[in-house]
Amino acid sequence: MPTPPTPTRTSPGPTVAATGTAARGRPAGSPAGEGSRTGPRNGVLLSVIALCTAVTAANIYLAAPLLGLIAEDFGVAPSAVGWVASVAQLGYALGLLAFAPLGDTANRRRLVGVLSGLAGLALVAAALAPGLPALATAVLVACAATVVPQLLVPLVAERAPAERRARHVAAVVAGLFTGIVAARVLGGIAGQAYGWRAVFYGAAALTVAIGLLTAALLPAETRPPRRARPLRTIAALPGLMRSSAELRAACLRQAGLFGAWSALWTTLALLLTADEPFHLSTATAGLFGLFGLVSSAVAPVSGTLIDRFGPRRVVTSGYALAALSLPLFWLGGHRLWALYAAAVLIHAGLMAGQVANQTRALGATAKPASANTAYVVTGFLGGASASALAGPAFAWWGWNGVCAIACVWMAAGWVGGAASRASAASA
Numbered sequence: 001m002p003t004p005p006t007p008t009r010t011s012p013g014p015t016v017a018a019t020g021t022a023a024r025g026r027p028a029g030s031p032a033g034e035g036s037r038t039g040p041r042n043g044v045l046l047s048v049i050a051l052c053t054a055v056t057a058a059n060i061y062l063a064a065p066l067l068g069l070i071a072e073d074f075g076v077a078p079s080a081v082g083w084v085a086s087v088a089q090l091g092y093a094l095g096l097l098a099f100a101p102l103g104d105t106a107n108r109r110r111l112v113g114v115l116s117g118l119a120g121l122a123l124v125a126a127a128l129a130p131g132l133p134a135l136a137t138a139v140l141v142a143c144a145a146t147v148v149p150q151l152l153v154p155l156v157a158e159r160a161p162a163e164r165r166a167r168h169v170a171a172v173v174a175g176l177f178t179g180i181v182a183a184r185v186l187g188g189i190a191g192q193a194y195g196w197r198a199v200f201y202g203a204a205a206l207t208v209a210i211g212l213l214t215a216a217l218l219p220a221e222t223r224p225p226r227r228a229r230p231l232r233t234i235a236a237l238p239g240l241m242r243s244s245a246e247l248r249a250a251c252l253r254q255a256g257l258f259g260a261w262s263a264l265w266t267t268l269a270l271l272l273t274a275d276e277p278f279h280l281s282t283a284t285a286g287l288f289g290l291f292g293l294v295s296s297a298v299a300p301v302s303g304t305l306i307d308r309f310g311p312r313r314v315v316t317s318g319y320a321l322a323a324l325s326l327p328l329f330w331l332g333g334h335r336l337w338a339l340y341a342a343a344v345l346i347h348a349g350l351m352a353g354q355v356a357n358q359t360r361a362l363g364a365t366a367k368p369a370s371a372n373t374a375y376v377v378t379g380f381l382g383g384a385s386a387s388a389l390a391g392p393a394f395a396w397w398g399w400n401g402v403c404a405i406a407c408v409w410m411a412a413g414w415v416g417g418a419a420s421r422a423s424a425a426s427a
Contacts, residue, residue, distance in 0.1 A: 045217055050175030052112075052214040053149045055206045057179035058187070059119060060088050060143050062203055064266050065188035065286040066196040068273040073196065074132060078270045082391020085266035086384045087136045091143030093380035097234050100150045100373060108155060109218045112148055116211020119145035123204035127197045148211065149176055150376075155218070181292045188269075188286020237374045244371070246364035249417040251375050253315060254357040255382025256413010257322055260406035261350050262383035263390040264329055267402050268339075270394055277334050291343035295351040302355040314356035319414060322349030326407055333399035382409065 063070070064085045071078040102111060122142035129135035191199050241248055272278050272285035305314050325345035332339035361375040386409045393401030 045219075048210075048214050048217055049152050049155075052116075052210045053152060053175040054179030054182065055203075055210045056116070056119065056146045056148045057176045058183035059123065059146045059203055059207065060092050061085075061180055061183040062123075062187055062199065063088055063139060065184050065269050065282060065289070066191045066199060067266075067269050068282055068285075069191050069196040070135070076132070077395065078274070079391055079395030081132060082267055082270065082394060083388050084132065084136050084139060086262070086386075086388035086391070087140050088143045089262065089380050089384035089387060091140040092146060093377050093384060094140075095144035095147040096150065096373060096377050096380070098144065099147045100376075102151075108151055109215045109220075112151060112218065113212055113215035115145045115148055116207055116215065119211070120204040120208035123200050123207060127200035127204070148214075152214075177292070177295060181289050184289020184292065185286050188289070189283040191286075192281055192283035233370060233373070236370060237377075240365060240367065240370055241374055244364045245420045247361050247371055247374065248420040250357040250360040250364065251378035252416035252420060253319070253413045254353060254375065254379045256409050256411070256416070257318065257350050257353045257357075258379045259382035259386035259409035259413070260322060260326070261346055263386040263393075263402055263405040263409065264346065266387040267390045267394050267399075270391075271333065271399050271402075278336060288339075288343060291340070292347055294344050294347040298348045298351040302352045305352075306356055306359055311356035311359045314352055315360070318349045318352030318354075318356060319410070320349070321345050321352065323410060325349065326403060326410065329406065330400065330403045333403075382413070 067081050067085065068078050070084070071081045074081070099111070099115065119142045122138045122145065126135055126138035126142060129138055187199050190202065241251065268288060269282070269285050272280045272288065273282055302314055302318075305317075322345065325342040328338045328342035328345065332342055358372070358375060361371050365371045386405055390402050390405050393405050397404070
């Protein structure tokens with residue numbers, strides 16, 4: 001069984017795909033980091049890549065803190081716009097399938113520039129959207145193009161000296177998670193001050209500017225040209241899932257965890273900004289995104305615990321923490337302190353499960369890159385489906401309905417993972 005690459009221990013959810021291309025991308029016999037002599041200094045390039053990762057990752061969660069403002073602008077109920085957040089996650093999953101396989105073969109300079117330009121155009125289209133269907137379509141395209149981090153992490157690992165590789169990848173991971181938090185916090189504050197359309201315009205400008213700067217600074221490709229076969233890679237994923245019970249278990253359990261988090265976190269702004277019981281402003285509600293910083297502290301601890309006790313125990317602990325958060329989220333429908341506690345617990349559980357499940361997925365087969373693609377896509381499909389149902393559930397049954405969706409996804413993920421392991425044991 002192959003050993004999963006080091007970067008997976010510091011990878012947050014939504015995930016950074018440590019595709020294992022680093023070793024393949026380096027010319028035979030060349031030391032790690034040799035490419036630094038043909039381009040900008042590693043420190044400058046690493047800082048720009050981390051910034052690019054933060055800006056692009058923010059686009060996936062840009063709409064979540066703005067749902068109340070979007071609903072008010074279009075003259076619809078807040079619960080009627082919740083599905084836009086799920087479209088963003090679906091777009092990201094589709095982008096992973098369409099573009100992530102190209103990272104092994106395509107010119108990364110050109111691909112990063114094209115994807116950044118496409119995302120920028122789509123964000124401008126979102127800002128100009130006259131209604132929800134047009135907004136959702138633009139968000140779908142923008143998030144499908146927001147897979148630039150999946151192309152850059154292998155490059156960082158490829159250029160880093162072996163003794164500092166994990167720290168370099170961790171810097172990019174930190175950038176990604178900073179972007180997610182910034183989307184929740186700064187997006188809400190800017191939306192309250194200037195309107196939700198201005199937030200999308202600003203995101204478009206940042207995405208294009210930083211994306212093109214990153215593309216310009218990327219080192220020249222030294223890999224021999226190979227024909228990209230993304231459709232063949234995608235077609236092989238179901239068979240890979242069927243062949244590995246360990247991979248299925250990791251995928252299903254993370255889909256359950258991420259689905260529960262997505263259902264709660266994408267509709268939390270609707271609860272907090274509703275007239276009853278809290279009636280917070282969009283800017284104040286966006287500050288709840290700061291609780292996501294818990295994941296930054298949990299990620300390295302999870303990696304250490306996995307090394308010592310194995311990923312299965314850490315997955316169980318992560319599920320236990322997330323399960324403890326669910327009754328607190330339910331109580332948080334009327335008690336703000338309960339939401340504080342629940343937010344800490346679910347982020348800790350989500351991150352522990354993410355690191356452990358990704359470690360299991362990457363070590364489950366002899367094709368870690370394909371296994372990671374299956375893992376990331378499954379997780380985001382779980383998140384997209386849960387958040388798509390969370391909006392209607394909030395409209396019909398209020399916050400209790402959202403908590404019920406989270407409970408169902410958590411239970412389904414755990415049972416599905418257990419069933420996969422049981423089928424492998426009986427085979």
